Amino acid sequence: MDIKVIELNSVSKSYNNHIAIDNCSLNIVQEKRVVILGASGCGKTTILRLIAGFIAPETGSIRLNGQQVSANNKILVPPEKRNIGMVFQNLALWPHLSVHGNLAFGLKVQAVPEKEREKRIYNMLKLVGLSRLAQRKPSELSGGQQQRVALARALILNPDIILMDEPLSSLDEDLNIRLRTKIVELQENLGFTLLYVTHNLQEAFSIAHTVVLLKHGRVEFQGSVKQAKRLWQRQ
Amino acid sequence: MQKRIVLILTAGLIVAIGLLPVISMVLKSVIMDGHFSLEAYHGLMSSKRQWILLKHSLTLATLVMILTTVIGVPTGILLGKTNIPLRKFFLIVLTVPLLLPPYIIAVSYSDLLGQEGLLMPLLGEVFIHHTSQWLFGLPGCTLVLFSAFLPIPVVLTIAFLRTVNPHMEEAARLAASWGKVLKGITLPMIMPGILFSALLVFLLTFGEFGVPNFLRYDVFPVESFIQFSAFYNFQAATATSMPMAVITFLALLIETYLLRKQTCQIQTAQDNRQIPVIYLQRSHIPLTIAAGLMALFITIVPVFTLIIKSADPAIYAQAINKAGNSLLRSITYAGISATLLTVLGLLTGYLIQTRALKIWRTIDSLTIFLFALPGTVIGIGLISLWNTSWTNFIYASPLIILLGYLAKYTAITSRISVNQLAKISPSMEEAAQVAGATWLRRMIFIIIPLSRQGLIVAWLTGYVFSLRDTSITMMVYPAGHDTLPVRIFTLMANGSPEMIASLCIILVLATLLPLGIISLPALLKRPE
Numbered sequence: 061m062d063i064k065v066i067e068l069n070s071v072s073k074s075y076n077n078h079i080a081i082d083n084c085s086l087n088i089v090q091e092k093r094v095v096i097l098g099a100s101g102c103g104k105t106t107i108l109r110l111i112a113g114f115i116a117p118e119t120g121s122i123r124l125n126g127q128q129v130s131a132n133n134k135i136l137v138p139p140e141k142r143n144i145g146m147v148f149q150n151l152a153l154w155p156h157l158s159v160h161g162n163l164a165f166g167l168k169v170q171a172v173p174e175k176e177r178e179k180r181i182y183n184m185l186k187l188v189g190l191s192r193l194a195q196r197k198p199s200e201l202s203g204g205q206q207q208r209v210a211l212a213r214a215l216i217l218n219p220d221i222i223l224m225d226e227p228l229s230s231l232d233e234d235l236n237i238r239l240r241t242k243i244v245e246l247q248e249n250l251g252f253t254l255l256y257v258t259h260n261l262q263e264a265f266s267i268a269h270t271v272v273l274l275k276h277g278r279v280e281f282q283g284s285v286k287q288a289k290r291l292w293q294r295q
Numbered sequence: 296m297q298k299r300i301v302l303i304l305t306a307g308l309i310v311a312i313g314l315l316p317v318i319s320m321v322l323k324s325v326i327m328d329g330h331f332s333l334e335a336y337h338g339l340m341s342s343k344r345q346w347i348l349l350k351h352s353l354t355l356a357t358l359v360m361i362l363t364t365v366i367g368v369p370t371g372i373l374l375g376k377t378n379i380p381l382r383k384f385f386l387i388v389l390t391v392p393l394l395l396p397p398y399i400i401a402v403s404y405s406d407l408l409g410q411e412g413l414l415m416p417l418l419g420e421v422f423i424h425h426t427s428q429w430l431f432g433l434p435g436c437t438l439v440l441f442s443a444f445l446p447i448p449v450v451l452t453i454a455f456l457r458t459v460n461p462h463m464e465e466a467a468r469l470a471a472s473w474g475k476v477l478k479g480i481t482l483p484m485i486m487p488g489i490l491f492s493a494l495l496v497f498l499l500t501f502g503e504f505g506v507p508n509f510l511r512y513d514v515f516p517v518e519s520f521i522q523f524s525a526f527y528n529f530q531a532a533t534a535t536s537m538p539m540a541v542i543t544f545l546a547l548l549i550e551t552y553l554l555r556k557q558t559c560q561i562q563t564a565q566d567n568r569q570i571p572v573i574y575l576q577r578s579h580i581p582l583t584i585a586a587g588l589m590a591l592f593i594t595i596v597p598v599f600t601l602i603i604k605s606a607d608p609a610i611y612a613q614a615i616n617k618a619g620n621s622l623l624r625s626i627t628y629a630g631i632s633a634t635l636l637t638v639l640g641l642l643t644g645y646l647i648q649t650r651a652l653k654i655w656r657t658i659d660s661l662t663i664f665l666f667a668l669p670g671t672v673i674g675i676g677l678i679s680l681w682n683t684s685w686t687n688f689i690y691a692s693p694l695i696i697l698l699g700y701l702a703k704y705t706a707i708t709s710r711i712s713v714n715q716l717a718k719i720s721p722s723m724e725e726a727a728q729v730a731g732a733t734w735l736r737r738m739i740f741i742i743i744p745l746s747r748q749g750l751i752v753a754w755l756t757g758y759v760f761s762l763r764d765t766s767i768t769m770m771v772y773p774a775g776h777d778t779l780p781v782r783i784f785t786l787m788a789n790g791s792p793e794m795i796a797s798l799c800i801i802l803v804l805a806t807l808l809p810l811g812i813i814s815l816p817a818l819l820k821r822p823e
Binding site for chain 2: 139147166169217
């Protein structure tokens with residue numbers, strides 16, 4: 061039986077009288093890659109921020125792994141307790157910390173012993189191909205390298221869910237394809253649930269198990285990649 | 296939860312430090328012998344002298360506001376937007392008066408143009424008699440406060456010019472010369488900023504105490520001080536303070552409803568390209584000379600007058616002997632105050648920038664109101680609240696001076712923090728939050744390191760303003776805890792002009808000390 065990891069039930073959210081999310085219901089199953097596809101301003105980032113717990117839904121509720129985490133304008137479980145990793149659109153790498161420091165931060169918060177911490181950082185950097193760059197600052201890395209550090213930082217705490225907000229939008233096509241492949245590979249090996257947001261059709265179809273089409277804050281379509289492609293062809 | 300508790304405590308602290316004294320002052324002014332009484336206000340309103348004082352205060356404030364704006368804004372454009380040579384030098388020199396208590400500038404003009412001034416042998420007794428008459432009164436006060444507050448519109452104009460999207464001006468330049476572009480595009484876009492700086496100068500002049508007192512021009516803050524310190528008439532002192540509080544409040548309403556949204560943050564325009572520069576051709580020589588003359592008369596001449604007047608090393612020895620302990624106290628109090636102001640400013644700035652509490656706007660407005668409120672009013676409020684047997688440990692200690700500085704200057708450090716925090720993407724903190732960090736941890740390990748530059752600027756600014764403060768300190772300092780600006784002020788009555796000048800130079804050096812220390816690593820850094 062597929063276990064629901066993320067459940068949005070009739071969630072709505074508006075900003076300054078503008079409706080960002082309109083009565084949205086979504087179920088995301090464990091260990092799947094779900095891509096939310098939509099134009100700029102359709103509410104994709106808002107959904108991620110609702111799930112992460114940075115904002116609360118005005119109506120409706122959100123459950124993670126069966127536990128209600130937000131409902132009716134209240135955040136019941138704060139972001140730091142939701143066991144979520146996130147790759148932000150602007151990556152949000154801390155410029156004053158090295159690659160090592162960016163990865164170590166969350167582990168230190170969780171009071172992971174030093175030996176264990178160093179082992180996990182080493183393994184993660186090896187996984188993303190950045191072992192030799194541990195002492196560099198983010199400003200000393202290329203775009204693709206920064207991307208991988210952001211990914212590593214999101215993964216290092218072994219979260220159940222990873223949220224990605226258009227992480228590859230600023231990269232050239234070649235790098236975009238390589239990193240997409242890497243993301244898929246990591247998800248299959250590590251088994252986390254991925255919720256990925258993009259406006260790029262190719263990106264969506266190459267990553268997703270399930271595609272969700274969002275338009276003006278509403279779910280217009282949710283289905284497999286095959287179904288999504290048929291829908292696009294018809295349109 | 297942690298965040299909410301800390302920010303609520305921060306807001307509570309600002310209310311306790313700033314608003315409660317003002318409320319206490321107002322209440323005590325209307326309660327006489329346990330009964331409600333408006334006698335003090337009745338006396339105030341029916342006194343012809345009080346209306347004359349109000350007229351003097353408003354006249355002085357209006358004149359200084361107009362002069363500083365009319366000259367300061369073009370100067371800001373000249374230094375911020377043209378290729379005039381030595382721009383940075385002129386800007387630094389013109390900003391120096393902001394570092395000093397305004398009455399020091401009054402002292403230097405007196406040393407230059409007064410009866411025993413440096414120009415006496417050159418200009419003769421008759422001429423000096425006229426300049427002396429002119430100096431001690433409205434014209435002299437206007438000149439001194441113009442010099443003291445000119446940096447405000449200059450610096451704010453430069454800052455607001457940087458918020459204009461370069462494309463706007465470039466689009467206009469395709470059709471018009473720079474003169475027309477400035478008039479039709481740039482100035483209208485930064486007009487809210489110009490009006491804000493004008494309002495700020497008006498309020499600071501209106502509440503200025505030291506200069507009118509020294510130059511014997513009777514204004515409201517001076518009267519308030521005299522009623523309290525000479526006659527111990529607390530009710531009269533409070534009543535005299537009320538018009539100042541009311542005018543400040545009205546000005547704040549204007550700022551809130553007409554200007555606030557447009558001037559809230561000074562953020563550089565999103566486009567990373569440099570702002571378009573006006574290339575001066577034939578006019579660069581006369582404009583450079585004009586800028587040079589301004590720097591000469593506003594800063595160089597006053598400072599050099601003090602240096603020349605105090606040229607004898609023996610005078611400095613005498614000055615240190617007379618005021619050494621107050622110098623040490625000044626630096627200590629200013630250092631402690633700057634640290635507290637930086638912390639309080641960061642928390643307040645965070646509250647305002649993130650709008651973490653519903654009362655963020657109220658707290659923002661309150662800090663600005665307290666900054667604009669004359670120091671004498673804040674002083675009277677502090678005395679009114681803390682002069683009880685229960686709180687004597689505050690009232691009779693330097694704590695009361697620190698409370699005064701926190702009340703008055705939190706607005707500055709909080710605005711610096713707001714601007715610094717606005718440059719940090721919210722996702723920096725959010726990334727730490729999803730990694731499990733508590734709010735305190737996020738502040739210590741993410742926000743504070745990323746705000747380092749702003750915090751240093753806030754500390755230095757807090758230090759300068761605390762060190763130069765006279766009006767609050769004069770009102771509240773406990774016996775034996777006077778600061779150097781207060782000691783100079785009291786010595787002006789019977790100290791020699793040479794010793795006063797030397798103490799002023801010592802104060803200037805004490806002000807520049809941390810700036811020098813912080814700049815040292817940058818100066819010593821070898822070019823790569």
